[in-house]
Amino acid sequence: MKYDENGLVPAIVQHANTGEVLMLGYMNAAALAATVATQRVTFYSRSRQQLWIKGETSGNTLTLQQIRLDCDGDALLVLAIPAGPICHTGSPTCFAWNIDGTQNTERVPAVTMIGRLSELVVSRKTLMPEGSYTTKLFTGGVDRIGKKIGEEAAEMIIAAKNNSTPELMWETADFFYHALVLLANQGVTLDMIMTELAGRHKEA
Numbered sequence: 001m002k003y004d005e006n007g008l009v010p011a012i013v014q015h016a017n018t019g020e021v022l023m024l025g026y027m028n029a030a031a032l033a034a035t036v037a038t039q040r041v042t043f044y045s046r047s048r049q050q051l052w053i054k055g056e057t058s059g060n061t062l063t064l065q066q067i068r069l070d071c072d073g074d075a076l077l078v079l080a081i082p083a084g085p086i087c088h089t090g091s092p093t094c095f096a097w098n099i100d101g102t103q104n105t106e107r108v109p110a111v112t113m114i115g116r117l118s119e120l121v122v123s124r125k126t127l128m129p130e131g132s133y134t135t136k137l138f139t140g141g142v143d144r145i146g147k148k149i150g151e152e153a154a155e156m157i158i159a160a161k162n163n164s165t166p167e168l169m170w171e172t173a174d175f176f177y178h179a180l181v182l183l184a185n186q187g188v189t190l191d192m193i194m195t196e197l198a199g200r201h202k203e204a
Contacts, residue, residue: 015080093107
């Protein structure tokens with residue numbers, strides 16, 4: 001580990017499930033050790049000159065999943081799961097502004113939508129809000145969810161046969177959503193699927 005002249009190293013925090021970059025902080029040796037020991041991402045405050053646990057006051061903590069070191073040994077990539085908005089402004093990410101100062105609500109990368117949708121579906125399974133379509137699917141169980149997945153898969157094929165890009169986009173989105181509902185219903189996480197895909201992947 002190569003700390004700078006102040007004994008600090010920049011730590012980029014990335015959402016472990018969606019890949020979205022959440023924030024940049026700084027760690028010294030003590031903050032890094034505390035992060036590893038407690039699994040709660042801890043930084044060193046350059047202004048207050050003390051350690052601070054992210055979300056200690058707000059409750060919007062970061063639960064550590066993994067830490068990686070860059071090739072030069074002078075920067076960290078912290079993969080974590082956030083418990084609420086990360087930015088003090090209430091934004092999910094600190095990187096939510098254009099260089100002209102205007103706010104940009106578009107989340108990056110676009111594939112984060114899958115992870116965000118999965119989190120929403122899982123929360124619906126926990127809360128089962130009345131009147132929610134997702135709640136109705138969970139109530140119907142595998143039979144109802146499976147029937148919808150079959151319908152959406154057939155409609156995807158029809159859209160492709162019709163050579164209709166907008167139709168195919170629409171039906172594929174429906175298919176993804178219902179597949180996520182089925183996974184949540186069976187207690188299978190999106191991370192488990194990503195791990196399976198990674199295991200199958202072979203470099204060319």
